[in-house]
Amino acid sequence: MRKIYYQKMTPTGYQQIKDQIAALQKERPTRIARLKAARALGDLSENTEYSTAKRELRHLESRLRYLNKQITYAQVIKNDQSDQIDLGSTVTIEFDDDHSQATYIVVGKHEADLAQNKLAFDSPLGQALMGQSAGSTVAVQSPNGSYNVTIKKVK
Incomplete structure (x- = not known):
């Protein structure tokens, strides 16, 4: 029997993927019309408009397949508001080492964006934080060495 690996994500991340799918599906008829118009121009071997339109439509279709697969294998984790860190925790x-502080939201892989303070649960820091509670000090094993962080607050 084949093992299925689920993609863990927050409800917000799940909704973002659904929104991307909806936007791409709205754009699809325009891309198809552009391809048809370019095909009508004639000689396909030297028709740059046709080649470009075909490539753009293939890219859109590929992205739709990828996002639909993400939705199909999504495991949406709802934070139970416990004092332990889990997906969706702030x-x-x-x-x-330098006593600087940072606040992150722990999210799934595809949602991670450090510029928006969204930390992937499976990153070195995310792995060290998962399941911990406020007041704990954890060692983080990163590719550049290890360091310690103290958890100040969990929401």
Whole structure:
């Protein structure tokens, strides 16, 4: 029997994927019309408009397949508001070496964006934080070495 791997994500991440799918599906008829118009121009071997329109439609179709697969294998994790860190938790940490603080939302892989303070649960820092609670100090094993962080607050 084949094992199925689910993609863990927050309800917000799931909705973002659904919104992307809806936007791409709205755009699809326009891309198809552009391809038909370019095909009508004649000689396909030297028709740049046709080649470009065909490539853009293939890219859109590929992206739709990818996003639909993400939705199909999604495991939406709803935070139960416990004091332990899980997907969807907002956590404030202090780096022990320089005492700087940072606040992150723990999210699934595809949602991660450090510019928006969204930390992937399977990143080195995310893995160290998962299941911990406020007041704990954890060691983070990263590719560049290890460091300690203290968890200040969990929401």
